[in-house]
Amino acid sequence: MKKKIVISDMVFDIVKWIFLLFFFLATIYPILNTLAVSFNEGLDAIRGGIYILPREFTLDNYRSVLSKGSLMTGAYNTVLRTVIGTVTQLFLTALLAFVLSRKEFMFRTPITLLFIFTMYFNAGLIPNYLWLTRLGFANTFWVYVIPGMISAFNLLVIRTYIRGLPESLVESAQIDGAGYFTIFMKVILPLCKPVLATVALFIAVGQWNSWFDTMLYNGFSERYTTLQYELMKLLSSVTSQGANANDMKNAGGSMVTPTSIRAATTIITALPIVCLYPFLQRYFISGLTIGGVKE
Amino acid sequence: MKKIVKWSLTALSCAALLAGCGGGNGNGSESDQGQAKTDADGTRVYSAFMGVAGKELPEDNRINVALADLVGARAEVTWLTGQTAKERIGVMIAGGEYPDMMDASDAYSQMVDAGGFVPLEDYIDDYPNIKALYTDLEWEKIKAANDGHIYAIPQFSSVKGENMETNYGQQAFWIQKRVLQWANYPQITTVDEYFDLINAYAAEHPETDGQPTIGFEILTDDWRYFTLENPPAFLAGYPNDGAAIVNPDTLEAKVYDTIPEAKAYFQKLSEQYDKGTVDPEAFTAKYDQYIAKLSSGRVLGMVDQYWQFEQAVNSLKSQGKDEMTYVPFGLVLDPSVQPQYKEVPSLNTNGGLGITISNDDVEGTLEFLDGILSEEAMILRTWGEEGIDYEIDENGKFYRTEEQRANWINTDWVDTNAIDYGYLPAYKGMYSDGINSVLPHEQLSEFQKNLVDIDREVLAAYGHEKWSDFMAVQDPVTPWFPIYTERDSWTSSDPAGIAKQKMTEVKMKWLPKLVMDGPEKFEANWEAYMADYEKNVDYKVYEEKLTEEVKRRVEVEEEILEKLGQE
């Protein structure tokens, strides 16, 4: 069949390109800007007016950040919690999502409700803190993985996806005598790659960026500190200039400033995610066909 | 293979779930807080938490080690991040676990209320260096403000010998050195003179380094906006009581937002705004932009406290633009009024470093604090180690060589080499030899070495030795000063606490409008502002509560003086 040149398609293409280009430029600018500021001398950076290239190049900001001793421990813990957290949370959430997608399950609605409502209420900072401390999670590594294991949002996303899969797949497996768990492992999981990649990304980023739980539960223990928390402390300490009358030191002072340090810590934080991303991206950008099932 | 992976995943997850539930009985409840640790060499280690932002220093920091050797103990200090002090400490209180020592910042009254601090009044006499920080009168004042107890040792109120302050760090109207130079160093006393000078200079120099010159800048970002709203108190000749102005005869506290000086000041600002002297973005710009503008050198003047824009000054100096750094002036509206901008380091009775109830070695901790207050230790904390950080000349005066001074300006070097335990008890002023000041930058000879030509020119032209000479000190120092510390103890169950919040809201809404709408609309705006203020701010209750506190402080001081037989 000859491919016709359709005017509307061409117009659409032009619009599409303008839109995407605009977005690209608008979103790449802040990154380049942050990158530039991170390589710029602090006292010069606070003057403003830096766009995409550093004005006074320096590696001081990075040196300042990376020379913090506890950063290594923090990085180790962060990687650990990201890996363990992502794998366990992903698996368990998907399992529950599958169970809740079964229309025949008699407790489907109440259990779903139970989880949905957790998105909208929060016991509050102090009650949660007291409760988790009472349960023994203070000063442990597990406080990063166990509480908050099932995010209702992720649950719903995966459930929606599973609902979109053809029922016939499940039915034929059931006819073959497979139990629900087996069906989950053998039939559903392999087909859920795009959504699993997406949710894995969400969980991983969440784990990677966490510092509040570190501060609350492991704030005084060096063993379980995380990367983000260390960076947070570093940023706070630099920001303490200009925050307090009592801290006024004299003459000259530091070459790094909150502005430049903030940029450097942002880049350090975002970099690993950006590196991880392409591995997950191919699952949802290329498109999969669902193996030949005629509906 | 896949099967194994998947089954182990399941197993892992279940184990994790179970471990979580069962982990309650484990060692999770054991905490590092409040347990006296010791290093391998027997040095005692105490944990300390400060309710402000600050820098964590490494254990092997040179002077840290030296101090630990001298005193036999050291402190691991952690700082506030990511939350406000009230939130962070509120959580600690709820959990009942604290580090060994704490400066609770604005959560002090919460801590006291919860009984988190160990009362120290019975211990103080055993520790001579701690006791020597303050006079008996001052200790009694602290006790009187805290139901007869001493819960915390203030760190910033102790001055021995002379007050050696060189730089001026507090509130003033600042003006660039180059403006003063151009006008041949005139005397500036009133707001009118100030703006006339700025406008004259700006007319001749509309651009600075290619960017438009800004005559007057105001910082209004969030909590920093006090520089917009508190000048009326100073202009009327009152000292930095902060929350209100207090009539020294009647002992009544009044809000300063409604006094005639306030109206006059904002009217003046509105005129200046109309002329284009005031930066149009002053009310929408944030702190970072404020610093950026100042760092570019194009802001001729502002009203602010030095520590807020210190970063910008450092930037200007690093760019070699010393003529664009600032000189302070204490302005008034009426030349017959005596300004009282400069504060004497005042006693803060509602704050300081306290020892918490989680500390199981109170006496050891006090010994540590006493130790770091000895003169030998203080010198380590402030000047450093002789021969490495400073030298002594034939008259016994401390000084630093070029190289040493360069080191001390370099933050990276300082972080690995020096520790001053800035938030643990300390004192300022002079050492007992009467020759050296406690802080290096307050040592006049050192201070002068750091000056550049224009600095010397300016100081000489006005006949001053150091920057703080420009400002008139508060006189007399009243017993209730500073009254703003009273405000920090208010909660929202106090109608006064709510009044304080409402006051901030109303002022933040109206003050920018008063200035930006210009002189024609000023009267109308002022009326509307006052009406809004009357209606929404229960300032009577606010003033009453402060007045009560003023009177209490005066009574207390009288009582104590009698008791101490100094009447």
Add this chain to the structure above:
Amino acid sequence: MDATKDVTVKKKKTLATRMWQQKELILIALPFVVYILVFNYAPLMGWLMAFQRYRPGLGLWEQEWVGLENFKMLFSDASFIRVIRNTISMSLINLSLGFFFSIAFAVMLNELKNRHVKKIIQTVSYLPHFLSWIIVTGIVLDVLSTETGVINQLLMALNVIEQPINFLADPKYFWWIVGFSNVWKSTGWGSIIYLSSMSSINEELYEAAEMDGANRLRKIWHITLPGIKPTIFILLLINIGNIMNAGFEVQYLLGNGLVQEVSQTIDIYVLRYGISLGNYSLATAAGIFNSVISVVLITLANKFSKAAGEESLF
């Protein structure tokens, strides 16, 4: 007589039988239920704080009880009513803008044939999600500045305006500035979920449509969008429940005295009147209020969605 007995017996049998039949599902679900009760519902005891005058030093049962006083205080404060209005307005704007741009972006990206370019644009697009609001608002402030800001310079160059506009000083712009800042920061990240959804649409559908002579727009309208409809609806429902959480950081960082009447959200109010005055009870009361509204909204929204025959949460 016998018939009724049979029926009741049958019913009892059915319940137990059903449970037995579904034992595997129940067994798997049980630990999850226990988990959520332990970790999310048990601490709700803390909501009692809202009915007390909470002081941190005392235990939960030693506190002073004040009944509904905290709630009364909230609702009698005109500021609180105002911040509710602000929060809801900003949420609605964010919701509509967010949805529109995320979906549009995902659709456009999906239409891109060159995989390489697609990947690059997609990767760059989500990066702002990782910038803290402090950095992003710094850029926003620069862009909107009267002196050097790009927007003003552009508008003046095009002769649309003569004097630069101080956008941040004018309340009427504020909600839109917040909305578009959110779009900038979150569109890329928000589109990921739609892209992932799109990737599972059967290729054959597109081919069939092509053969029927459909152009791009029609393909999008009839295949792509319906393909991601469940995802759109689920997200929509979830976000409706979140209307009371318009956020805190953006408004806090961009707000100032001139626009404070429209910029303060519930979270900022809670910070000012609750936390910084040490009043945890007030903060908890506001939290309960938020939760109740959210639950009501989401129940209603869900009912509508179901009635309209669309995807529903429950």
